[in-house]
Amino acid sequence: MSARFEVLDWCETAMGVISLRRRIEPTLNVEVYEVKLGDEFLMSSLFTVAEVALARLGLAQAVDADLDVVVGGLGLGYTAQTALEDPRIHSLVVVEALEEVIGWHRRALLPDTAGLVSDPRVRLRRGDFFAMADSTAGFDPEAPGRRFHAILLDIDHTPRHVLHPSHSAFYTPAGLGKLVAHLHPGGVFAMWSDDPPDPDFEAVLAQVFDRSEASVVRFANPLTGGHSTNTIYVAS
Template identity: 65%
Template sequence: MGRRFEELDWSETPIGAISLRRRLDPTLDVDVYEVKLDDEYLMSSLFTVAEVELARLGLAELPEVGLDVVVGGLGLGYTAAAVLDDQRVRSLTVVEALGEVISWHRRGMLPMAGRITGDPRSRLVQGDFFAMVNDPAGLDPQLPDRRFHAILVDIDHTPRHVLHPRHAAFYTPAGLRRLAAQLRPGGVFALWSDAAPDEQFTAMLEEVFVAVRAHVVRFDNCLTGGEAANTVYVASR
Protein backbone atom coordinates (compact mmCIF):
# COMPACT_ATOMS: atom_id res chain seq x y z
CA MET A 1 0.00 0.00 0.00
CA GLY A 2 1.02 3.58 -0.61
CA ARG A 3 0.63 6.60 1.59
CA ARG A 4 -2.79 7.57 2.97
CA PHE A 5 -3.01 10.35 0.35
CA GLU A 6 -0.67 11.47 -2.41
CA GLU A 7 -1.02 13.83 -5.36
CA LEU A 8 0.96 12.05 -8.06
CA ASP A 9 0.74 14.74 -10.74
CA TRP A 10 -0.81 18.15 -11.38
CA SER A 11 -0.79 20.21 -14.58
CA GLU A 12 -2.57 23.16 -16.14
CA THR A 13 -4.24 22.19 -19.42
CA PRO A 14 -6.36 24.07 -21.99
CA ILE A 15 -9.51 22.73 -20.31
CA GLY A 16 -8.42 23.29 -16.69
CA ALA A 17 -6.07 21.95 -14.04
CA ILE A 18 -5.86 18.16 -14.12
CA SER A 19 -4.55 16.11 -11.24
CA LEU A 20 -3.89 12.46 -10.52
CA ARG A 21 -4.28 11.41 -6.89
CA ARG A 22 -3.82 8.16 -5.01
CA ARG A 23 -5.39 7.53 -1.62
CA LEU A 24 -5.73 4.57 0.66
CA ASP A 25 -9.35 3.67 1.29
CA PRO A 26 -9.35 2.55 4.94
CA THR A 27 -12.59 0.57 4.63
CA LEU A 28 -11.67 -1.44 1.53
CA ASP A 29 -7.92 -1.41 2.26
CA VAL A 30 -7.07 -0.64 -1.37
CA ASP A 31 -5.26 2.15 -3.17
CA VAL A 32 -7.76 4.29 -5.10
CA TYR A 33 -6.65 6.33 -8.12
CA GLU A 34 -8.68 9.45 -8.89
CA VAL A 35 -8.53 12.09 -11.61
CA LYS A 36 -9.86 15.61 -11.06
CA LEU A 37 -10.34 18.46 -13.51
CA ASP A 38 -10.20 21.63 -11.44
CA ASP A 39 -12.54 20.75 -8.55
CA GLU A 40 -14.60 18.19 -10.50
CA TYR A 41 -14.02 14.45 -10.19
CA LEU A 42 -13.62 12.82 -13.61
CA MET A 43 -12.94 9.20 -12.73
CA SER A 44 -12.04 6.80 -9.95
CA SER A 45 -10.57 3.30 -9.94
CA LEU A 46 -13.33 2.36 -7.48
CA PHE A 47 -15.90 2.51 -10.28
CA THR A 48 -14.73 0.82 -13.47
CA VAL A 49 -17.49 -1.69 -14.25
CA ALA A 50 -19.14 0.47 -16.92
CA GLU A 51 -15.79 1.38 -18.51
CA VAL A 52 -15.08 -2.34 -18.96
CA GLU A 53 -18.62 -2.96 -20.20
CA LEU A 54 -18.17 -0.22 -22.80
CA ALA A 55 -15.55 -2.43 -24.45
CA ARG A 56 -17.33 -5.71 -23.88
CA LEU A 57 -20.75 -4.58 -25.11
CA GLY A 58 -19.32 -2.76 -28.11
CA LEU A 59 -17.12 -5.62 -29.31
CA ALA A 60 -19.82 -8.24 -28.62
CA GLU A 61 -21.75 -6.86 -31.59
CA LEU A 62 -18.95 -7.80 -33.99
CA PRO A 63 -18.60 -11.32 -35.43
CA GLU A 64 -15.27 -10.74 -37.12
CA VAL A 65 -11.71 -11.47 -36.06
CA GLY A 66 -8.83 -9.13 -36.83
CA LEU A 67 -10.65 -6.14 -35.34
CA ASP A 68 -9.30 -2.61 -35.61
CA VAL A 69 -10.59 -0.52 -32.69
CA VAL A 70 -10.43 3.11 -31.60
CA VAL A 71 -10.95 4.22 -28.01
CA GLY A 72 -11.67 7.91 -27.58
CA GLY A 73 -10.42 8.93 -24.13
CA LEU A 74 -7.66 7.06 -22.29
CA GLY A 75 -8.40 8.03 -18.68
CA LEU A 76 -7.36 5.35 -16.19
CA GLY A 77 -7.15 2.84 -19.03
CA TYR A 78 -9.84 0.32 -18.09
CA THR A 79 -11.68 0.48 -21.43
CA ALA A 80 -8.46 0.16 -23.41
CA ALA A 81 -7.29 -2.78 -21.29
CA ALA A 82 -10.66 -4.52 -21.75
CA VAL A 83 -10.36 -4.09 -25.54
CA LEU A 84 -6.95 -5.75 -25.46
CA ASP A 85 -8.38 -8.65 -23.45
CA ASP A 86 -10.39 -9.57 -26.56
CA GLN A 87 -8.06 -11.76 -28.59
CA ARG A 88 -9.94 -10.92 -31.80
CA VAL A 89 -8.51 -7.40 -31.65
CA ARG A 90 -5.75 -6.79 -34.18
CA SER A 91 -5.04 -3.16 -33.38
CA LEU A 92 -6.05 -0.55 -30.81
CA THR A 93 -5.65 3.19 -31.34
CA VAL A 94 -6.32 5.26 -28.22
CA VAL A 95 -6.94 8.96 -28.86
CA GLU A 96 -6.36 11.18 -25.83
CA ALA A 97 -6.37 14.98 -25.86
CA LEU A 98 -4.14 15.49 -22.84
CA GLY A 99 -0.46 14.62 -23.05
CA GLU A 100 -0.40 14.48 -19.25
CA VAL A 101 -2.75 11.47 -19.24
CA ILE A 102 -0.67 9.65 -21.85
CA SER A 103 2.43 10.41 -19.78
CA TRP A 104 0.89 8.80 -16.69
CA HIS A 105 0.55 5.55 -18.60
CA ARG A 106 3.94 5.68 -20.26
CA ARG A 107 5.53 6.33 -16.86
CA GLY A 108 3.69 3.35 -15.33
CA MET A 109 1.81 5.45 -12.76
CA LEU A 110 -1.53 3.62 -13.11
CA PRO A 111 -2.60 0.00 -12.52
CA MET A 112 -3.57 -0.64 -16.19
CA ALA A 113 -0.56 1.17 -17.67
CA GLY A 114 1.67 -1.83 -18.33
CA ARG A 115 -1.11 -3.83 -19.96
CA ILE A 116 -1.73 -1.01 -22.44
CA THR A 117 1.75 0.31 -23.21
CA GLY A 118 3.28 -3.18 -23.21
CA ASP A 119 0.91 -4.65 -25.80
CA PRO A 120 2.26 -4.38 -29.37
CA ARG A 121 -1.31 -4.06 -30.70
CA SER A 122 -1.79 -0.78 -28.82
CA ARG A 123 -0.86 2.78 -29.83
CA LEU A 124 -1.48 5.99 -27.87
CA VAL A 125 -2.18 9.08 -29.98
CA GLN A 126 -2.36 12.59 -28.54
CA GLY A 127 -5.15 14.48 -30.26
CA ASP A 128 -8.57 16.03 -29.91
CA PHE A 129 -10.92 13.14 -30.69
CA PHE A 130 -13.77 15.44 -31.72
CA ALA A 131 -11.59 17.52 -34.03
CA MET A 132 -10.18 14.34 -35.58
CA VAL A 133 -13.69 13.03 -36.28
CA ASN A 134 -14.28 16.20 -38.29
CA ASP A 135 -10.92 16.01 -40.06
CA PRO A 136 -11.00 14.33 -43.51
CA ALA A 137 -7.78 12.51 -42.50
CA GLY A 138 -9.69 10.70 -39.75
CA LEU A 139 -8.67 9.10 -36.49
CA ASP A 140 -5.32 7.60 -37.46
CA PRO A 141 -2.65 10.22 -38.28
CA GLN A 142 -0.46 7.54 -39.87
CA LEU A 143 -3.18 6.19 -42.19
CA PRO A 144 -5.56 8.90 -43.44
CA ASP A 145 -9.08 7.71 -44.30
CA ARG A 146 -8.63 4.51 -42.28
CA ARG A 147 -11.89 2.80 -41.28
CA PHE A 148 -12.45 0.86 -38.05
CA HIS A 149 -14.60 -2.01 -36.85
CA ALA A 150 -15.41 -0.25 -33.57
CA ILE A 151 -15.11 3.23 -32.07
CA LEU A 152 -15.65 3.35 -28.30
CA VAL A 153 -15.91 6.75 -26.59
CA ASP A 154 -15.62 7.70 -22.93
CA ILE A 155 -14.79 11.42 -22.73
CA ASP A 156 -17.75 13.54 -21.62
CA HIS A 157 -20.00 12.89 -18.62
CA THR A 158 -23.09 12.52 -20.82
CA PRO A 159 -24.20 13.70 -24.29
CA ARG A 160 -25.66 16.77 -22.56
CA HIS A 161 -23.00 17.32 -19.86
CA VAL A 162 -19.81 17.86 -21.85
CA LEU A 163 -16.34 18.83 -20.66
CA HIS A 164 -16.04 21.64 -23.21
CA PRO A 165 -18.73 23.43 -25.26
CA ARG A 166 -17.04 22.53 -28.54
CA HIS A 167 -17.79 18.85 -27.87
CA ALA A 168 -21.56 19.43 -28.09
CA ALA A 169 -21.67 19.35 -31.90
CA PHE A 170 -20.57 15.71 -31.84
CA TYR A 171 -23.83 14.69 -30.13
CA THR A 172 -26.03 15.72 -33.05
CA PRO A 173 -27.13 13.78 -36.15
CA ALA A 174 -24.52 15.64 -38.23
CA GLY A 175 -21.73 14.86 -35.78
CA LEU A 176 -22.77 11.23 -35.49
CA ARG A 177 -22.82 10.88 -39.28
CA ARG A 178 -19.22 12.08 -39.43
CA LEU A 179 -18.34 9.46 -36.83
CA ALA A 180 -20.25 6.73 -38.68
CA ALA A 181 -18.32 7.51 -41.86
CA GLN A 182 -15.15 6.34 -40.09
CA LEU A 183 -16.58 2.89 -39.43
CA ARG A 184 -16.42 -0.11 -41.70
CA PRO A 185 -19.77 -1.47 -42.97
CA GLY A 186 -21.35 -3.24 -40.02
CA GLY A 187 -19.08 -1.37 -37.61
CA VAL A 188 -20.06 -0.33 -34.09
CA PHE A 189 -20.07 2.94 -32.19
CA ALA A 190 -20.35 2.65 -28.39
CA LEU A 191 -20.57 5.50 -25.89
CA TRP A 192 -20.34 5.65 -22.09
CA SER A 193 -22.64 8.01 -20.19
CA ASP A 194 -22.98 8.77 -16.50
CA ALA A 195 -26.75 9.29 -16.78
CA ALA A 196 -29.83 7.18 -17.43
CA PRO A 197 -30.72 6.47 -21.08
CA ASP A 198 -31.59 9.68 -22.92
CA GLU A 199 -34.52 9.19 -25.30
CA GLN A 200 -33.65 12.25 -27.36
CA PHE A 201 -30.06 11.10 -27.88
CA THR A 202 -31.23 7.56 -28.65
CA ALA A 203 -33.50 9.00 -31.34
CA MET A 204 -30.54 10.86 -32.85
CA LEU A 205 -28.56 7.62 -32.96
CA GLU A 206 -31.48 5.93 -34.73
CA GLU A 207 -31.36 8.59 -37.45
CA VAL A 208 -27.79 7.53 -38.29
CA PHE A 209 -27.41 3.85 -37.36
CA VAL A 210 -29.44 0.78 -38.26
CA ALA A 211 -29.54 -0.78 -34.77
CA VAL A 212 -29.32 1.06 -31.44
CA ARG A 213 -29.37 -0.22 -27.86
CA ALA A 214 -29.05 1.67 -24.58
CA HIS A 215 -27.67 -0.74 -21.98
CA VAL A 216 -28.07 0.18 -18.31
CA VAL A 217 -24.98 -1.03 -16.44
CA ARG A 218 -25.59 -1.43 -12.70
CA PHE A 219 -22.89 -1.84 -10.07
CA ASP A 220 -22.43 -1.63 -6.33
CA ASN A 221 -21.51 1.76 -4.91
CA CYS A 222 -19.16 0.96 -2.06
CA LEU A 223 -19.27 4.57 -0.84
CA THR A 224 -23.04 4.69 -0.31
CA GLY A 225 -23.73 1.01 0.25
CA GLY A 226 -26.30 1.15 -2.52
CA GLU A 227 -26.39 0.65 -6.27
CA ALA A 228 -25.29 2.98 -9.07
CA ALA A 229 -25.86 2.83 -12.81
CA ASN A 230 -24.34 4.16 -16.01
CA THR A 231 -25.48 3.81 -19.62
CA VAL A 232 -23.61 2.31 -22.56
CA TYR A 233 -25.10 3.16 -25.96
CA VAL A 234 -24.26 0.68 -28.72
CA ALA A 235 -25.08 1.59 -32.33
CA SER A 236 -24.33 -0.48 -35.44
CA ARG A 237 -23.74 1.00 -38.86
Protein backbone atom coordinates in the same frame (compact mmCIF):
# COMPACT_ATOMS: atom_id res chain seq x y z
CA MET B 1 3.02 13.51 2.90
CA SER B 2 0.89 10.76 4.35
CA ALA B 3 1.08 7.43 2.54
CA ARG B 4 -2.72 7.34 2.71
CA PHE B 5 -2.97 10.21 0.20
CA GLU B 6 -0.63 11.36 -2.54
CA VAL B 7 -0.92 13.64 -5.57
CA LEU B 8 1.04 11.73 -8.19
CA ASP B 9 0.85 14.42 -10.87
CA TRP B 10 -0.94 17.66 -11.68
CA CYS B 11 -0.70 20.30 -14.38
CA GLU B 12 -2.50 23.19 -16.03
CA THR B 13 -4.34 22.32 -19.26
CA ALA B 14 -6.61 24.20 -21.64
CA MET B 15 -9.58 22.65 -19.79
CA GLY B 16 -8.29 23.44 -16.29
CA VAL B 17 -6.00 21.78 -13.74
CA ILE B 18 -5.89 18.00 -14.10
CA SER B 19 -4.53 15.83 -11.32
CA LEU B 20 -3.89 12.18 -10.62
CA ARG B 21 -4.26 11.18 -6.97
CA ARG B 22 -3.64 7.98 -5.04
CA ARG B 23 -5.34 7.37 -1.74
CA ILE B 24 -6.40 4.58 0.59
CA GLU B 25 -10.18 4.11 0.63
CA PRO B 26 -10.91 3.52 4.35
CA THR B 27 -14.17 1.62 3.83
CA LEU B 28 -12.36 -1.09 1.84
CA ASN B 29 -8.72 -0.52 2.79
CA VAL B 30 -7.68 -0.54 -0.89
CA GLU B 31 -5.60 1.79 -3.04
CA VAL B 32 -7.70 4.06 -5.25
CA TYR B 33 -6.47 6.12 -8.19
CA GLU B 34 -8.56 9.17 -9.06
CA VAL B 35 -8.50 11.84 -11.76
CA LYS B 36 -9.84 15.35 -11.15
CA LEU B 37 -10.29 18.17 -13.64
CA GLY B 38 -10.55 21.33 -11.60
CA ASP B 39 -13.03 20.47 -8.84
CA GLU B 40 -14.75 17.73 -10.87
CA PHE B 41 -14.00 14.05 -10.38
CA LEU B 42 -13.57 12.46 -13.82
CA MET B 43 -12.80 8.86 -12.97
CA SER B 44 -11.78 6.49 -10.21
CA SER B 45 -10.26 3.02 -10.10
CA LEU B 46 -12.94 2.25 -7.49
CA PHE B 47 -15.61 2.36 -10.21
CA THR B 48 -14.56 0.55 -13.39
CA VAL B 49 -17.51 -1.77 -14.08
CA ALA B 50 -19.05 0.49 -16.71
CA GLU B 51 -15.69 1.23 -18.40
CA VAL B 52 -15.18 -2.53 -18.74
CA ALA B 53 -18.76 -2.95 -19.97
CA LEU B 54 -18.20 -0.31 -22.64
CA ALA B 55 -15.55 -2.47 -24.29
CA ARG B 56 -17.35 -5.77 -23.82
CA LEU B 57 -20.79 -4.62 -24.96
CA GLY B 58 -19.39 -2.68 -27.89
CA LEU B 59 -17.11 -5.44 -29.17
CA ALA B 60 -19.81 -8.06 -28.68
CA GLN B 61 -21.64 -6.41 -31.61
CA ALA B 62 -18.57 -6.47 -33.88
CA VAL B 63 -18.84 -9.27 -36.43
CA ASP B 64 -15.41 -9.32 -38.08
CA ALA B 65 -12.70 -11.88 -37.35
CA ASP B 66 -9.97 -9.25 -36.96
CA LEU B 67 -10.75 -5.91 -35.37
CA ASP B 68 -9.17 -2.50 -35.70
CA VAL B 69 -10.57 -0.40 -32.86
CA VAL B 70 -10.47 3.20 -31.66
CA VAL B 71 -10.88 4.15 -28.01
CA GLY B 72 -11.73 7.80 -27.46
CA GLY B 73 -10.38 8.84 -24.05
CA LEU B 74 -7.50 7.00 -22.35
CA GLY B 75 -8.15 7.97 -18.73
CA LEU B 76 -7.07 5.25 -16.33
CA GLY B 77 -6.99 2.76 -19.20
CA TYR B 78 -9.66 0.25 -18.20
CA THR B 79 -11.67 0.39 -21.44
CA ALA B 80 -8.57 -0.03 -23.58
CA GLN B 81 -7.25 -2.83 -21.39
CA THR B 82 -10.56 -4.70 -21.55
CA ALA B 83 -10.70 -4.32 -25.34
CA LEU B 84 -7.31 -6.04 -25.58
CA GLU B 85 -8.77 -9.11 -23.89
CA ASP B 86 -10.78 -9.77 -27.06
CA PRO B 87 -8.61 -12.17 -29.13
CA ARG B 88 -9.86 -10.58 -32.36
CA ILE B 89 -8.12 -7.26 -31.66
CA HIS B 90 -5.63 -6.58 -34.44
CA SER B 91 -4.90 -2.96 -33.56
CA LEU B 92 -6.04 -0.44 -30.97
CA VAL B 93 -5.66 3.32 -31.44
CA VAL B 94 -6.30 5.24 -28.22
CA VAL B 95 -6.98 8.95 -28.73
CA GLU B 96 -6.32 11.20 -25.73
CA ALA B 97 -6.44 15.00 -25.74
CA LEU B 98 -3.98 15.48 -22.87
CA GLU B 99 -0.34 14.53 -23.22
CA GLU B 100 -0.18 14.49 -19.42
CA VAL B 101 -2.60 11.56 -19.24
CA ILE B 102 -0.59 9.62 -21.81
CA GLY B 103 2.46 10.40 -19.69
CA TRP B 104 0.91 8.76 -16.62
CA HIS B 105 0.80 5.47 -18.50
CA ARG B 106 4.27 5.83 -20.01
CA ARG B 107 5.63 6.56 -16.52
CA ALA B 108 3.86 3.47 -15.11
CA LEU B 109 1.93 5.45 -12.49
CA LEU B 110 -1.15 3.22 -12.90
CA PRO B 111 -0.35 -0.37 -11.88
CA ASP B 112 -3.70 -1.90 -12.91
CA THR B 113 -3.21 -0.98 -16.57
CA ALA B 114 0.58 -0.94 -16.76
CA GLY B 115 0.65 -3.34 -19.72
CA LEU B 116 -1.03 -0.98 -22.16
CA VAL B 117 2.05 0.89 -23.32
CA SER B 118 4.04 -2.29 -23.99
CA ASP B 119 1.34 -4.10 -25.99
CA PRO B 120 2.43 -4.07 -29.67
CA ARG B 121 -1.20 -3.74 -30.81
CA VAL B 122 -1.62 -0.39 -29.03
CA ARG B 123 -0.82 3.12 -30.21
CA LEU B 124 -1.48 6.06 -27.91
CA ARG B 125 -2.28 9.17 -29.93
CA ARG B 126 -2.52 12.69 -28.59
CA GLY B 127 -5.39 14.44 -30.32
CA ASP B 128 -8.88 15.87 -30.13
CA PHE B 129 -11.23 12.93 -30.67
CA PHE B 130 -14.10 15.21 -31.70
CA ALA B 131 -12.02 17.13 -34.25
CA MET B 132 -10.75 13.84 -35.66
CA ALA B 133 -14.30 12.49 -35.93
CA ASP B 134 -15.30 15.64 -37.78
CA SER B 135 -12.43 15.40 -40.25
CA THR B 136 -11.93 13.29 -43.37
CA ALA B 137 -8.48 12.22 -42.16
CA GLY B 138 -9.89 10.41 -39.11
CA PHE B 139 -8.12 8.83 -36.16
CA ASP B 140 -4.84 7.55 -37.57
CA PRO B 141 -2.41 10.29 -38.69
CA GLU B 142 -0.24 7.64 -40.37
CA ALA B 143 -3.15 6.42 -42.53
CA PRO B 144 -5.57 9.29 -43.30
CA GLY B 145 -9.06 8.05 -44.05
CA ARG B 146 -8.49 4.69 -42.36
CA ARG B 147 -11.67 2.91 -41.26
CA PHE B 148 -12.25 0.91 -38.10
CA HIS B 149 -14.50 -1.93 -36.99
CA ALA B 150 -15.44 -0.32 -33.68
CA ILE B 151 -15.15 3.07 -31.98
CA LEU B 152 -15.53 3.16 -28.18
CA LEU B 153 -16.03 6.57 -26.56
CA ASP B 154 -15.66 7.64 -22.91
CA ILE B 155 -14.84 11.33 -22.64
CA ASP B 156 -17.80 13.51 -21.70
CA HIS B 157 -20.02 12.91 -18.69
CA THR B 158 -23.11 12.65 -20.92
CA PRO B 159 -24.24 13.98 -24.33
CA ARG B 160 -25.73 16.93 -22.43
CA HIS B 161 -22.94 17.43 -19.86
CA VAL B 162 -19.78 17.86 -21.93
CA LEU B 163 -16.29 18.78 -20.80
CA HIS B 164 -16.00 21.51 -23.45
CA PRO B 165 -18.70 23.30 -25.47
CA SER B 166 -17.00 22.29 -28.73
CA HIS B 167 -17.93 18.66 -28.05
CA SER B 168 -21.69 19.26 -28.26
CA ALA B 169 -21.86 19.19 -32.06
CA PHE B 170 -20.72 15.57 -32.04
CA TYR B 171 -23.94 14.38 -30.36
CA THR B 172 -26.15 15.46 -33.27
CA PRO B 173 -27.21 13.62 -36.43
CA ALA B 174 -24.65 15.61 -38.41
CA GLY B 175 -21.84 14.89 -35.95
CA LEU B 176 -22.53 11.19 -35.66
CA GLY B 177 -23.04 11.01 -39.41
CA LYS B 178 -19.42 12.08 -39.87
CA LEU B 179 -18.32 9.44 -37.38
CA VAL B 180 -19.95 6.72 -39.50
CA ALA B 181 -17.57 7.57 -42.33
CA HIS B 182 -14.72 6.27 -40.14
CA LEU B 183 -16.37 2.86 -39.63
CA HIS B 184 -16.30 -0.16 -41.89
CA PRO B 185 -19.76 -1.24 -43.14
CA GLY B 186 -21.43 -2.92 -40.17
CA GLY B 187 -19.07 -1.19 -37.77
CA VAL B 188 -19.96 -0.43 -34.16
CA PHE B 189 -20.07 2.77 -32.13
CA ALA B 190 -20.35 2.42 -28.34
CA MET B 191 -20.39 5.16 -25.73
CA TRP B 192 -20.40 5.56 -21.94
CA SER B 193 -22.72 8.02 -20.16
CA ASP B 194 -23.11 8.88 -16.50
CA ASP B 195 -26.88 9.49 -16.84
CA PRO B 196 -29.81 7.11 -17.34
CA PRO B 197 -30.78 6.42 -20.97
CA ASP B 198 -31.67 9.68 -22.73
CA PRO B 199 -34.63 9.31 -25.14
CA ASP B 200 -33.53 12.36 -27.12
CA PHE B 201 -30.06 10.94 -27.70
CA GLU B 202 -31.52 7.53 -28.50
CA ALA B 203 -33.61 9.25 -31.19
CA VAL B 204 -30.44 10.82 -32.61
CA LEU B 205 -28.73 7.42 -32.75
CA ALA B 206 -31.78 5.95 -34.50
CA GLN B 207 -31.51 8.61 -37.20
CA VAL B 208 -27.91 7.72 -37.98
CA PHE B 209 -27.51 3.99 -37.33
CA ASP B 210 -29.48 0.95 -38.47
CA ARG B 211 -29.85 -0.29 -34.90
CA SER B 212 -29.01 1.00 -31.45
CA GLU B 213 -29.69 0.20 -27.82
CA ALA B 214 -29.01 1.62 -24.37
CA SER B 215 -27.94 -0.74 -21.57
CA VAL B 216 -28.01 0.27 -17.90
CA VAL B 217 -24.97 -1.00 -16.01
CA ARG B 218 -25.52 -1.34 -12.25
CA PHE B 219 -22.68 -1.68 -9.76
CA ALA B 220 -22.08 -1.53 -6.03
CA ASN B 221 -21.08 1.82 -4.58
CA PRO B 222 -19.17 1.32 -1.34
CA LEU B 223 -19.12 5.08 -0.70
CA THR B 224 -22.91 5.20 -0.39
CA GLY B 225 -23.56 1.64 0.73
CA GLY B 226 -25.94 1.23 -2.20
CA HIS B 227 -25.67 0.95 -5.97
CA SER B 228 -24.98 3.32 -8.85
CA THR B 229 -25.72 3.07 -12.56
CA ASN B 230 -24.21 4.20 -15.84
CA THR B 231 -25.47 3.79 -19.40
CA ILE B 232 -23.74 2.18 -22.37
CA TYR B 233 -25.07 3.05 -25.82
CA VAL B 234 -24.23 0.64 -28.65
CA ALA B 235 -25.10 1.40 -32.27
CA SER B 236 -24.19 -0.31 -35.54
